[in-house]
Amino acid sequence: MNGEKKEFIRVCPKCGSDNTTAGSLLIQSSSCFSYCKSCGYEGIFPEVEKSKVEKFKKMLRRKR
Numbered sequence: 001m002n003g004e005k006k007e008f009i010r011v012c013p014k015c016g017s018d019n020t021t022a023g024s025l026l027i028q029s030s031s032c033f034s035y036c037k038s039c040g041y042e043g044i045f046p047e048v049e050k051s052k053v054e055k056f057k058k059m060l061r062r063k064r
Ligand SMILES: [Zn+2]
Pocket: 012, 013, 014, 015, 016, 017, 036, 037, 038, 039, 040, 041
């Protein structure tokens, strides 16, 4: 049995929030395009492995 399933979630590249939604209607066809409910960023969102989201957020913080 393969018990481990990798889950990917979209994370905002600006604030690191995973509180995202699909982009505006015009560009909904583009699957990578999302909108961040936290900071209002709209654009291409990287998909991050769920277990690595915290790491991703730390990286974002270090940049500032
Ligand atoms: Zn954001």
